[in-house]
């Protein structure tokens with residue numbers, strides 16, 4: 027017999043120890059626990075609102091006697107597209123990868139052009155960067171196979187309420203090797219230790235069904251004929267031709283925006299956000315969020331999400347990585363940028379998060395001569411300032427959080443997860459006032475919501491500047507083509523239509539579908 031969608035609220039230990047859970051379920055549905063052979067979790071979330079006891083909310087399907095759950099069924103049907111019409115996909119981040127997979131489903135051959143290296147080679151450059159042995163500007167935390175999402179926390183939720191839900195994206199990750207939990211957790215995440223294999227598996231699917239993937243192939247120009255795209259040119263001079271090009275180059279490819287501007291492709295300035303990364307001991311965040319001494323073995327590293335308004339601008343936590351690491355995420359020499367990642371089990375001793383201030387185009391009056399590129403120039407300057415105030419190469423500037431809020435230099439710094447190293451620096455002094463003042467007020471507000479958040483044991487590290495694109499490449503809402511160039515599909519985070527892995531992947535799929543409609547292959 028199968029009992030579907032049984033709702034339970036249990037203790038953390040009861041959620042983890044199968045026999046205990048069977049007893050509770052048995053009582054709830056009036057069945058001998060020994061007759062239950064499989065409990066299939068379909069939804070799981072943590073409720074830490076009570077100051078007394080953290081609870082786990084579960085929805086489960088229960089299988090008794092000889093019944094068992096059916097295997098996960100995937101909606102993807104791939105046929106070989108080697109001899110089908112080709113579309114060029116520039117960039118193998120989430121947007122490019124999911125666009126390519128969707129193109130294959132729709133009977134179109136994707137040719138992926140990626141400036142960085144394949145994921146296992148990319149790992150070596152990242153290892154050197156973490157040892158502070160230099161940045162490879164083409165192979166780093168942002169550039170290379172899998173894009174900016176490969177070495178990340180792999181959080182797979184999005185704040186965007188889009189037309190279609192994101193279950194296809196989750197199922198696709200699962201089919202390519204992600205853990206079962208992404209299909210039922212309220213806040214699914216994969217982890218940086220698992221993502222590289224999943225990305226490689228996706229590439230292998232693309233190759234198996236006749237697509238192409240070209241690494242260390244930087245697109246430097248668009249080939250245009252009579253107002254329509256006809257292909258791309260690579261850094262080595264090679265030209266590749268196709269009637270449609272998906273431009274999924276992410277928001278770190280500043281050279282791409284410059285090239286587009288020179289070509290007269292219409293772009294708009296958009297709001298973005300910049301600030302710092304804050305790091306606490308994970309045990310402290312657990313204590314605040316779970317209202318306990320130690321979280322014990324049955325609860326995951328606690329997370330938080332904070333937001334406040336300071337002088338008309340949002341100040342908020344971003345891309346929180348429980349049990350994670352701060353990482354050097356610059357793509358350029360003489361610029362220091364940080365971001366965060368976590369392994370699947372989120373077991374580092376540290377919790378980090380971006381804390382950023384919303385920046386609107388009108389805040390950048392001093393940069394107005396740069397027109398649509400104003401945000402990009404400001405971002406570049408902010409990152410250079412962070413470098414100048416750092417300790418050379420990837421050694422990042424840092425300050426104890428209490429000192430930052432009080433406006434004084436830190437005499438020393440606590441331990442950190444950031445491998446290249448930190449140097450004490452007065453971030454309150456050198457960051458632009460309109461960011462640093464709001465951050466200081468924002469942190470005070472956060473401390474009211476999470477008592478103990480502002481502490482001498484926490485640090486801030488400079489700078490978190492690549493939260494989203496400061497530019498949008500204008501596209502027609504209906505066709506998703508560039509308003510300036512027929513056949514060009516600006517896509518994903520770099521085009522300004524997504525923020526994060528899931529929404530970029532969804533945008534990739536949408537662009538592929540619009541291309542299929544346009545080329546007449548249908549869906």
Ligand SMILES: Cc1cc2nc3c(=O)[nH]c(=O)nc-3n(C[C@H](O)[C@H](O)[C@H](O)COP(=O)(O)OP(=O)(O)OC[C@H]3O[C@@H](n4cnc5c(N)ncnc54)[C@H](O)[C@@H]3O)c2cc1C
Pocket residue numbers: 116117118119120121122139140141142167168169170171172173174175176177178179180181182183243244245246274275276277278279282345353355365366367517518519520524525526527528530
């Ligand atoms: C360290 C880190 C952690 C993150 N953690 C999370 C997280 O947990 N959850 C989440 O949702 N988001 C996270 N993000 C953000 C997320 O990774 C991005 O939102 C997402 O990857 C954007 O997808 P995209 O495909 O649009 O662009 P990108 O992932 O940036 O991919 C663009 C690709 O294009 C390539 N490219 C650029 N220019 C060219 C060119 N001229 N020619 C050829 N190829 C080119 C790049 O090498 C890159 O591979 C994280 C980002 C970083 C850096």
